[in-house]
Amino acid sequence: MPSARVTTTAHRRAPEPHTHRHAAATACKEETGPLNPALLRTFVEVYRTGSFGKAAQRLRISQPAVTQQIRMLEERVGVPLFVRHATGSRPTPAAESLARDAEGAVDALDFVLQRYFGTDGPARPLRLGAPSDLIGERILPALADMLGDGLQLRTTLALSDVLLPQLAAGELDVIVVRVRPRLTGVTALPLYDEECSLVASPELARTLRPELVAGGAPEVLAERPLVAYAESAPLIDHYWWSVFHRPAPSAPDVVVPDHRAVLAALRASIGIAVVPTYLCADDFARGTLVPLLAPEIPPITTMYLATREGDAVSRPQVAAAQSRLLACGRGWN
Structure with a gap:
């Protein structure tokens, strides 16, 4: 007589706390999807120029488009990145930290585009x-x-x-x-x-x-x-x-x-x-x-x-x- 296959689910051991954290991070990643590199490119220009308007000129897009992209990036990271004032925009501590990591990557991508496609040559x-x-x-x-x-x-x-x-x-x-x-x-x-x-x-x-x-x-x-x-x-x-x-x-x-x-x-x-x-x-x-x-x-x-x-x-x-x-x-x- 063949033996019966038994599957027990009622007493399955609860996952470790770090497993919960990993699942939550995975769910968040799946929900937000890959980050659009253009958002980081816009962020770096605003950071370097200290102005949404000047960044828009350098990127050859409208100022409302710059504002929208920075807002999307702020929603993604969950904290404000710039404080607007009468003469420009001041980066927050979170922006300073992000800029240290993002500037090199954005410049490297610009170099690749310039080398192979001559986007601004x-x-x-x-x-x-x-x-x-x-x-x-x-x-x-x-x-x-x-x-x-x-x-x-x-x-x-x-x-x-x-x-x-x-x-x-x-x-x-x-x-x-x-x-x-x-x-x-x-x-x-x-x-x-x-x-x-x-x-x-x-x-x-x-x-x-x-x-x-x-x-x-x-x-x-x-x-x-x-x-x-x-x-x-x-x-x-x-x-x-x-x-x-x-x-x-x-x-x-x-x-x-x-x-x-x-x-x-x-x-x-x-x-x-x-x-x-x-x-x-x-x-x-x-x-x-x-x-x-x-x-x-x-x-x-x-x-x-x-x-x-x-x-x-x-x-x-x-x-x-x-x-x-x-x-x-x-x-x-």
Whole structure:
């Protein structure tokens, strides 16, 4: 007869006190998870500079972000690390102790990043993003002298909704966009005002009824396909509100994310579009495209030059590119 297996739990010996402490520590570790090294990096900068604001500039993030990270670290260690006062921040004894152990580790990590990725090295290429027509027609000519002096440049050709998150994430250094950025940690300056025109080929323009268009009735325009550089058709919508005081008649029929491709579609009489006037100057002169209307006050869109907070102070390449583009922008329209 096989012997019965017996398991006894009622009289199991209680764990030693140190086992309780180990279990509690393990539970705490599992609850909090690994520490984000960025918190220590921010802590060291605040400790060294004696200021949340100066640390934010050196780290190229916003001051509220520094405050939040220090608060997260204080919650993790369970004690205050800094005492804020009128002229800066004073470390507590706990911060002094933590800094002695953390500074070396943070500096070592910075060295590794600099050695393998060149995160802040002067030779790192400037990463610039803008719509493709702006890169080719305006930005590269404006930066020509800097490029001749050795500036290395890497460009990203994309629309505003793609460029803004990349700038905020640190993947780009400078962007030029057709919408006002409203992101924490991003600084935006007006670059120039871009005039827009409602454009079509001469062949398509002849099929429209000028008396209705000239009389302020845009219904006839709704009968023609709309070509846009973005699904949201921001220039078309802006033009309709500015000139006709109503929303655009419909979603675009053709979307190509490059204004030069939009112009190619217009030359082929595919439809009508609202495009930056400066891009049409040669076509107007040759007669390959014509403006459909001549508003007394042409609609304009403000272009913005955006960088991350602090970059224009701490990175000479960003500051120089920003200054050059702003200077050139004063002559653009």
